[in-house]
Amino acid sequence: MSTKNTFKPNWINEPPKKGSFRSIFKFGNPKGFKHPNDNLYQEIKSKFNLTDADFIEKTTTGNEPVEIKKESGLETHQIDKFIHISGKENVSPKEYERLKFSTGKTVEEALKLRAGKVDKISDLVVHPRNKSEISAIIKYCNQQKIPIYAYGGGSSVNFGYYPEKGGISLVLSTHLNKVVEFNEINQTATVEAGMMGPAFEHVLNNAPKLYGANHAFTCGHFPQSFEYSTVGGWFVTLGSGQQSSYYGDAADLVLGVEIITPVGEIITKDYPATSTGPKVLDIIKGSEGTLGIVVELTWKIFRHKPKNRQYFSFIFPNWEAAVHASREISQSEFGMPAVFRISDAEETHHGLKLYGIEDTIIDKLMKFRGFKPMERCLFLGTADGDKRFARNIKSSVKKICKKYGAMNLTSYPVRKWEPGRYKDPYLREDLMDYGIIMDTLETSVKWDNLHKVHKMCRDYVKSRPATICMTHASHFYEQGTNLYFIFIIKENDMQAYLDFHKGLIDQIEKSGGSLSHHHGVGRMIAQWMPQHLGENQMNVIRALKKHFDPNNIMNPGSQLGLEEPC
Numbered sequence: 001m002s003t004k005n006t007f008k009p010n011w012i013n014e015p016p017k018k019g020s021f022r023s024i025f026k027f028g029n030p031k032g033f034k035h036p037n038d039n040l041y042q043e044i045k046s047k048f049n050l051t052d053a054d055f056i057e058k059t060t061t062g063n064e065p066v067e068i069k070k071e072s073g074l075e076t077h078q079i080d081k082f083i084h085i086s087g088k089e090n091v092s093p094k095e096y097e098r099l100k101f102s103t104g105k106t107v108e109e110a111l112k113l114r115a116g117k118v119d120k121i122s123d124l125v126v127h128p129r130n131k132s133e134i135s136a137i138i139k140y141c142n143q144q145k146i147p148i149y150a151y152g153g154g155s156s157v158n159f160g161y162y163p164e165k166g167g168i169s170l171v172l173s174t175h176l177n178k179v180v181e182f183n184e185i186n187q188t189a190t191v192e193a194g195m196m197g198p199a200f201e202h203v204l205n206n207a208p209k210l211y212g213a214n215h216a217f218t219c220g221h222f223p224q225s226f227e228y229s230t231v232g233g234w235f236v237t238l239g240s241g242q243q244s245s246y247y248g249d250a251a252d253l254v255l256g257v258e259i260i261t262p263v264g265e266i267i268t269k270d271y272p273a274t275s276t277g278p279k280v281l282d283i284i285k286g287s288e289g290t291l292g293i294v295v296e297l298t299w300k301i302f303r304h305k306p307k308n309r310q311y312f313s314f315i316f317p318n319w320e321a322a323v324h325a326s327r328e329i330s331q332s333e334f335g336m337p338a339v340f341r342i343s344d345a346e347e348t349h350h351g352l353k354l355y356g357i358e359d360t361i362i363d364k365l366m367k368f369r370g371f372k373p374m375e376r377c378l379f380l381g382t383a384d385g386d387k388r389f390a391r392n393i394k395s396s397v398k399k400i401c402k403k404y405g406a407m408n409l410t411s412y413p414v415r416k417w418e419p420g421r422y423k424d425p426y427l428r429e430d431l432m433d434y435g436i437i438m439d440t441l442e443t444s445v446k447w448d449n450l451h452k453v454h455k456m457c458r459d460y461v462k463s464r465p466a467t468i469c470m471t472h473a474s475h476f477y478e479q480g481t482n483l484y485f486i487f488i489i490k491e492n493d494m495q496a497y498l499d500f501h502k503g504l505i506d507q508i509e510k511s512g513g514s515l516s517h518h519h520g521v522g523r524m525i526a527q528w529m530p531q532h533l534g535e536n537q538m539n540v541i542r543a544l545k546k547h548f549d550p551n552n553i554m555n556p557g558s559q560l561g562l563e564e565p566c
Helices: 038-047 076-086 095-100 107-114 131-144 197-205 207-211 231-236 280-284 319-331 345-354 361-368 387-403 412-420 424-432 447-462 494-511 526-533 535-548
Strands: 124-126 148-151 168-171 179-183 188-192 254-261 264-267 293-300 310-316 340-343 377-383 407-410 436-446 468-473 480-490
Touching (some): 076 124, 107 494, 131 168, 131 254, 179 197, 197 231, 310 387, 310 412, 319 340, 319 377, 361 407, 447 468, 480 494
Parallel strands (some): 124 168
Antiparallel strands (some): 310 407, 340 377, 340 468
């Protein structure tokens, strides 16, 4: 008789209720879901000493309606001014709207909203229709000293939208979401800052039909938040996509921008290179809305050749071998893979469950060949570009991986990973419904301190009993890579979670990692900025802030560590 467990938790499969807290904090598509499969569910039960009984009643869902009363701090004549600029239909004083556009996707925000706890919200939400309106809004806010917080796609994971000092939430994605110019000769596209990733990619992929182009194109930037993030947001937070090792990070892909600041408009030149002194474009990169509002960006684009894409996967005997191979691939100058990802032993263990590879013929063959669970490390890769170029990358990668003792897993694992690569964060809501927290922190490392950062951070996370800590590197450079720590804990005490989270950032800083690799700083990491960069660098950034924003209306508060937290 079979003893297989047939119990399945009652995962939520319906979109959040309209007007609910869950409709604000849920990640991604309201109708999008990715539930733990049975292997992962059994692992979670085992790790946290839980039974099926613990998954019968949900701890919280957040599907309760938002019923809060928070008066706007703006005067009636000020609200009327915004209505005059952008139209009544584009201005909202409603509490739900003000909360929605003041909230990102941090775990802390989700935990608070699940408990019905609301901190500060903006005083008004404004959806400008064009850059002329943004100019008028900034000019008026500067006169009235009304703070402005820019909102793009809503996927900030560092309190980037939090209105510490009240004011307005300026939503860019509602109307400023179009391609302004497509230029096949220069291989660029100028795009409004509020355009979402999928819409931008759709236009570029269909350039022959839409613009009479000779080729289809791609933007080359595919962060995990791709479905719900904007082109402008990628740039001002120094984002990095899942194919960045080949295409580059967001800051590499932007040739020029138009930004509207309290002291005027700036349009940087979009030359491929120029030696005209320090570049204002570099000042705007990573400014996170503290200097002004980026309204347009000129973006490098690439020929889209999906039929040429090569897929490959390998399993290494251990983390050290995977790192050695990755460094050699990055420094060998035959070209870079697009997707380029290595998982440490613990992430590999859980990833094989999540991708449905555990207990398959591939898993059995790995074990037979001596690749042991909780030691073996998974490599996922693809190569883009010209057919010969992509094939050469695959062939060269294969030789290096073999040199370091890896077993070729064919394309199967990466093809299992690819369809769900934007949906892994959807697991968060399922787990949090039952009091289990999944969160992430990431850092940039150099090759010579990678293992120190990895060990110190993992040791810290694992010092907490019954904690899952998965780590991967997925953005590679000749000089180093990144480490992306994903931890899962069972915790009902919010302060205990916050203390744990803060402790991991401390470890990243102490071990020699950067404070952030591709999520930006926001308010979450701001307090570490002075010690990380040093006062002299911070004073330069503060001086720039003072020049561009003398009345401190642009994303004021502790963003980027420019001010002490409230």
